[in-house]
Amino acid sequence: MLGITLGDVTGIGPEVAIKAIAGSAEPDTALVLIGDGGVIRRTSSLVGWNARIEPWRGRAEAGPGVWWCPPEDMELPDQLPKGDRKAAQAAIAALRKAAGLGLKGEIDGVVTGPVNKEAILRTGQPFIGQTELITEIAGGPSTGMMLLGTDEWGRWLRVLLATTHLPLRQVPSAITREGQRESIRLADLACRELKLERRRIAVCGLNPHAGEGGYLGHEELEIIGPAIRDAQESGLEVSGPWAADTLFQRAIRGEFEVVVAQYHDQGLAPLKLVAFETGVNWTVGMPFVRTSPDHGTGYDIAGRGIADPSSMKAALQLAIRLTGNHA
Numbered sequence: 506m507l508g509i510t511l512g513d514v515t516g517i518g519p520e521v522a523i524k525a526i527a528g529s530a531e532p533d534t535a536l537v538l539i540g541d542g543g544v545i546r547r548t549s550s551l552v553g554w555n556a557r558i559e560p561w562r563g564r565a566e567a568g569p570g571v572w573w574c575p576p577e578d579m580e581l582p583d584q585l586p587k588g589d590r591k592a593a594q595a596a597i598a599a600l601r602k603a604a605g606l607g608l609k610g611e612i613d614g615v616v617t618g619p620v621n622k623e624a625i626l627r628t629g630q631p632f633i634g635q636t637e638l639i640t641e642i643a644g645g646p647s648t649g650m651m652l653l654g655t656d657e658w659g660r661w662l663r664v665l666l667a668t669t670h671l672p673l674r675q676v677p678s679a680i681t682r683e684g685q686r687e688s689i690r691l692a693d694l695a696c697r698e699l700k701l702e703r704r705r706i707a708v709c710g711l712n713p714h715a716g717e718g719g720y721l722g723h724e725e726l727e728i729i730g731p732a733i734r735d736a737q738e739s740g741l742e743v744s745g746p747w748a749a750d751t752l753f754q755r756a757i758r759g760e761f762e763v764v765v766a767q768y769h770d771q772g773l774a775p776l777k778l779v780a781f782e783t784g785v786n787w788t789v790g791m792p793f794v795r796t797s798p799d800h801g802t803g804y805d806i807a808g809r810g811i812a813d814p815s816s817m818k819a820a821l822q823l824a825i826r827l828t829g830n831h832a
Contacts, residue, residue, distance in 0.1 A: 512618025516802025614794025654780025685732030708745030
């Protein structure tokens with residue numbers, strides 16, 4: 506059983522969620538839409554989907570099909586400006602509701618629709634990202650942000666971030682030996698959860714050319730390299746630190762299963778280049794499965810019925826796969 510949040514309802518979240526469900530029917534899976542009922546009805550009409558959606562009253566009463574669960578006793582207006590405060594608040598309420606259901610075992614996982622960070626911050630809610638908030642709600646387990654997807658030839662690229670949403674100037678001080686070891690462990694866990702035959706992990710250097718032997722930086726020699734050796738001694742199949750400018754090509758050609766990137770854009774730029782339409786954000790290490798499409802709210806095309814649901818569909822399919830692996 507999976508929960509699906511609509512994200513920011515003034516963006517494309519509701520549309521891609523409904524389209525993904527309509528195009529990826531899973532007769533053995535209960536899918537629970539968590540969000541405003543009026544938005545769900547209007548979006549269903551927009552995309553021409555006429556399936557019956559029943560109110561969800563708990564796991565015990567819900568069989569395979571599509572269900573609806575409001576995050577709280579509130580209804581959104583029919584029309585809201587893009588990035589409206591009420592839409593941002595509703596997105597956070599839905600995320601909290603979904604995480605609570607996951608922690609209680611009412612659902613096995615959650616697929617989260619895209620939100621707008623700036624809109625949320627304008628409400629006064631401290632917010633770094635959905636990954637960080639859902640981890641906090643879950644009690645702060647050690648988690649990793651993994652982005653994964655395939656190129657047009659079906660070749661996988663999987664990237665786990667050692668640091669996530671940080672200003673670039675803060676990244677070097679955030680890189681620690683323990684943090685590197687934990688990122689490598691989570692990358693190995695992801696391979697296990699995906700049931701991959703091999704678990705080869707490659708770690709990026711922080712600096713150009715992986716520090717050039719210390720001439721372009723010391724993080725590789727003093728932090729990243731020692732952490733890799735620690736992981737090797739514990740039996741993990743990991744190597745590096747490698748120069749990032751060539752490592753992703755090696756990974757997409759099948760030399761490694763996962764790349765550990767040191768900062769956000771180091772990992773996401775190549776991932777979005779090769780898998781922009783199929784990329785999925787997966788929070789590794791959570792007590793329940795959480796995935797998300799790897800795109801934003803798309804305010805410029807919202808409400809027009811033209812949003813591409815490929816990434817949301819991939820996120821839904823991965824969540825179904827992962828919850829099946831947990832069974």
